[in-house]
Amino acid sequence: xxxxxxxxxxxxxxxxxxxxxxxxxxxxxxxxxxxxxxxxxxxxxxxxxxxxxxxxxxxxxxxxxxxxxxxxxxxxxxxxxxxxxxxxxxxxxxxxxxxxxxxxxxxxxxxxxxxxxxxxxxxxxxxxxx
Amino acid sequence: xxxxxxxxxxxxxxxxxxxxxxxxxxxxxxxxxxxxxxxxxxxxxxxxxxxxxxxxxxxxxxxxxxxxxxxxxxxxxxxxxxxxxxxxxxxxxxxxxxxxxxxxxxxxxxxxxxxxxxxxxxxxxxxxxxxxxxxxxxxxxxxxxxxxxxxxxxxxxxxxxxxxxxxxxxxxxxxxxxxxxxxxxxxxxxxxxxxxxxxxxxxxxxxxxxxxxxxxxxxxxxxxxxxxxxxxxxxxxxxxxxxxxxxxxxxxxxxxxxxxxxxxxxxxxxxxxxxxxxxxxxxxxxxxxxxxxxxxxxxxxxxxxxxxxxxxxxxxxxxxxxxxxxxxxxxxxxxx
Numbered sequence: 440x441x442x443x444x445x446x447x448x449x450x451x452x453x454x455x456x457x458x459x460x461x462x463x464x465x466x467x468x469x470x471x472x473x474x475x476x477x478x479x480x481x482x483x484x485x486x487x488x489x490x491x492x493x494x495x496x497x498x499x500x501x502x503x504x505x506x507x508x509x510x511x512x513x514x515x516x517x518x519x520x521x522x523x524x525x526x527x528x529x530x531x532x533x534x535x536x537x538x539x540x541x542x543x544x545x546x547x548x549x550x551x552x553x554x555x556x557x558x559x560x561x562x563x564x565x566x567x568x569x
Numbered sequence: 570x571x572x573x574x575x576x577x578x579x580x581x582x583x584x585x586x587x588x589x590x591x592x593x594x595x596x597x598x599x600x601x602x603x604x605x606x607x608x609x610x611x612x613x614x615x616x617x618x619x620x621x622x623x624x625x626x627x628x629x630x631x632x633x634x635x636x637x638x639x640x641x642x643x644x645x646x647x648x649x650x651x652x653x654x655x656x657x658x659x660x661x662x663x664x665x666x667x668x669x670x671x672x673x674x675x676x677x678x679x680x681x682x683x684x685x686x687x688x689x690x691x692x693x694x695x696x697x698x699x700x701x702x703x704x705x706x707x708x709x710x711x712x713x714x715x716x717x718x719x720x721x722x723x724x725x726x727x728x729x730x731x732x733x734x735x736x737x738x739x740x741x742x743x744x745x746x747x748x749x750x751x752x753x754x755x756x757x758x759x760x761x762x763x764x765x766x767x768x769x770x771x772x773x774x775x776x777x778x779x780x781x782x783x784x785x786x787x788x789x790x791x792x793x794x795x796x797x798x799x800x801x802x803x804x805x806x807x808x809x810x811x812x813x814x815x816x817x818x819x820x821x822x823x824x825x826x827x828x829x830x831x832x833x834x835x836x837x838x839x840x841x842x843x844x845x846x847x848x849x850x851x852x853x854x855x856x857x858x859x860x861x862x863x864x865x866x867x868x869x870x871x872x873x874x875x876x877x878x879x880x881x882x883x884x885x886x887x888x889x890x891x892x893x894x895x896x897x898x899x900x901x902x903x904x905x
Contacts, residue, residue: 442594443590444684446590468658469653469656472656474658474659474682475661476664477660477662479662479668482668483672486668486671489672490664490668490671490678492582492583493586493671493677493678494586494679495583495586495589495590522583
């Protein structure tokens, strides 16, 4: 104890049930010294934000493979803004088409890490933002 | 930082979480806020839930939360998971089983890593209990993995300690470590539909050396209700002693939960009617106070020493010029 840890919420919103990627990222972040709160499947944006608040996370990492990213992700960002928590970094991974990345970033998603991204990239990105 | 205390008393969830973070990182900024919140704490009922990994504690806690919410209580949960001693990181996954409560304003759940310091964890947990108490949570559940000394430490902060076991965890009798046996007020045999549940119950009963009533319910049998007058037999003429109760549950099927929460209530009533509740509160306060005093003394002394001085003593100890006790006396002599 005695030092501040980076706390990350790894969440899977919506109907998508494939969580191997999310778990891989969660473990990589843990191995990099972060505290990872993994909340499992089928989370609503409201649940994600409420959990992020209670756990005082620095980062929310959302994993979506179902194609619902353009609805669910901006909703998370919007809820954070409404509740004065825009300081929480929101990143995502999963199946996100190239064309949608710009739109997501405009909506407030800080970075998108698609399939095949080395987990070290995600770790370094988060650390650079803290 | 007075502001954070006010925000907490005003119901701000994020402020609660931020103060817990400060407490976990042992920030001195937390002390002022904790001082303010102290007056507003002391109302919550604290229940420790411990037991080996794989016994279904998180699922059980999820059901306990549900039952307390039905009974009109607000609930705070502290879920502790091990921190990796190598990376310093942790995968905090207890919350997965409790997510149905995540948007219920009457429930606050916080995941905590052990962070490698026995005393540190107990302190962070205690301070967090106080924060949730002041925040207004009436029932506070503290979940730990009961494999170490830390869990026994945390049990000292609880009014009621629940130990969760499951049948078939290797040699049943050996699986129940002595320390845990002594701190348990209520023993839960979860996954009671598995083979060996009755055997485990009798073994537990024998080990506890009591004639406790076993409350069991399966999906087929009818519930055996606790006796209306839950009078405890004295083992000595003038002493009322709580006989640990054994409860069978199947958490994932929501079986045995009402009986468990009723048993916790019975324990609370026992503590109140025998004066043990006030005694426990005093014990808890004393332990906390002494820990803080010790820590302050240590900090005071170490601040006044240079690294060189300490290294000098270590050198003398390693080369056998001084033994550790004499070295400590020499070191402290300057403070006398």
